[in-house]
Amino acid sequence: MRNILLVEDDLSLIEALKFFLSKHGFETTVSRTVKEAKEHFDEDEFHLxxxxxxxxxxxxxxLCKAIRQTSDVTIIFLTASDEEANVVMGLDLGGDDYMTKPLKLNELVSRMNAAWRRSGFANDQAQDMSAGGITVKLLEGRVLxxxxxxxLTTAEYRLLCLFMQNPKLVLSKEQIMEKLWDSRESFIDDNTxxxxxxxxREKIEDDPKQPSYLTTIRGMGYKWNVK
Known part of the structure; x- marks a missing residue:
């Protein structure tokens, strides 16, 4: 998943954006103040x-000025004003793009994807992962x-990507939970x-009772069987 930091204090806009972005393969962390944003930025890695x-x-x-001292992460400004002075200042400080409120959500996602493709992070990664008829389109957050x-749900998508990135390797339950869930999600246990x-498995296997893609290695963990 592409990890997004949303710095916004309008609650109605926050909920709308989180819901819409999740449908397009983005996982959103919300900060409602500059202070919260700095804390989140220091604690995690964000793609945009x-x-x-x-x-x-x-x-x-x-905040943009402070971030640019240490990072070239893609930044898109959300502004209620399209005054030229604000736009120019934002771009001069290191912003990559801007959008004027009220936001057109489909356009926003298109701009985010375009910025993602231009970024070094996107260039360093394949746009698709494929194995045995299953394809993950990373830039779109889709699975075929x-x-x-x-x-797929967000958790299922994250699991699938992790396994496909580690073919033929046995991943223990502890390794999987450590990579995909942090301490704030400590309710995740072996049963979950x-x-x-x-x-x-119900979604990717031809016969979930006899899985061929994702197998259980008794006493050790799980293995993705297809390169």
Missing amino acids: ILLDLMLPDGSGFD KNGTELK LAVYISRL
Whole structure:
């Protein structure tokens, strides 16, 4: 999943964006203040930042300037004003693009994908992963099996990507949970992971009771069998 930092204090817009972006393969972390954004940015790695200009404790311009001291992560400004001075200042400070509110969500996703393709992060990674008829379109957050799209939850998508990135390797339950869920999601346990694995098999396997893609290695963990 592409990890997005959304810096915005409008609750209604936050909920709309989180829901819409999740449908397009983005996982969104929300910060409602400059202080929260700095804390989240220091704690995690983000592929793109959506940054409002006016925040309760400061300006998006100041946050952009601070981020640019240490990172070239893609930044798209969200602004209620399309005044040329604001646009020019945002771009001069290191912003990559801007959009004027009210947002057109489909256009926003198109701009995010375009920025993603231009970024070094995107260039360093394949746009697709394929194995045995299953294709993950990383830039779109979509999964196909023999050309037919599969409807995966966020957890199932994350699991599938992890396994396909580690073919023929046995991954222990501890390794999987460490890579995919942090301490804030400590409710994930062995039983919950087993449920996620089962649901993923229901969607990708020809016969989930006799899996050929994702197999259980008793006493050790799980293995993706297809290169």
